[in-house]
Amino acid sequence: xxxxxxxxxxxxxxxxxxxxxxxxxxxxxTGQRLVDITQLPNGPWAxxxxxxxxxxxxxxxxxGHRSVFSRAWLAASALPDTDPDADADGDARTEDGxxxxxxxxxxxAPTLVLFGSHDRLVSPALAVPxxxxxxxxxxEVLPRxxxxxxxxxxxxxxxxxxxMVDKAGMPGGGTRLTPDELTST
Numbered sequence: 001x002x003x004x005x006x007x008x009x010x011x012x013x014x015x016x017x018x019x020x021x022x023x024x025x026x027x028x029x030t031g032q033r034l035v036d037i038t039q040l041p042n043g044p045w046a047x048x049x050x051x052x053x054x055x056x057x058x059x060x061x062x063x064g065h066r067s068v069f070s071r072a073w074l075a076a077s078a079l080p081d082t083d084p085d086a087d088a089d090g091d092a093r094t095e096d097g098x099x100x101x102x103x104x105x106x107x108x109a110p111t112l113v114l115f116g117s118h119d120r121l122v123s124p125a126l127a128v129p130x131x132x133x134x135x136x137x138x139x140e141v142l143p144r145x146x147x148x149x150x151x152x153x154x155x156x157x158x159x160x161x162x163x164m165v166d167k168a169g170m171p172g173g174g175t176r177l178t179p180d181e182l183t184s185t
Contacts, residue, residue, distance in 0.1 A: 010078065010079075011078075013046040014044055015048070016060075017040055017067070019035045021048055021067065021073075022067055023126070041062055044060045044061065045060070045061050046061075046158060055070050056069055101133055104133045105135075108135055110137070111136050111138070112137070112161055112164045113131075113134060115132045116147060117128045117143050124141045127140070140165055142156060
């Protein structure tokens, strides 16, 4: 049975769906993606619906989209020693497999992690794992903000940063050091 994380081909289903080569998803001339990953349904899963000598047809649920992948492309895109029956936890193409989350667990410094509620590139849903992962962090989803909060609402982002500095009692919180003071410390 296929899961939301992995497909029967050994790839994360969302990654495979995002790389669909059909003309509805990619421009046949330039190869440019026509469908943004944020337009895909959450938690897709894949089922192999047909196998041919040089390709494999996959149907994605819940949307029912069908894709045909060449076996050569699949082989070239596979991770070394990919086990199709293994789960995707060790796959760096999934959120759980990304090394940055493991590195974030080691951060002990006060950390400010801001997400925009309307961000189409980084899901604000990642605020939950960020809050669990960073040991000493203030994690917040800012309302009505997209991907570049510091440009969209610099006043709000600066206020949150100042609050973090003040709360943490960080050196330089409210004082400005001269270049000589910076080099002497």
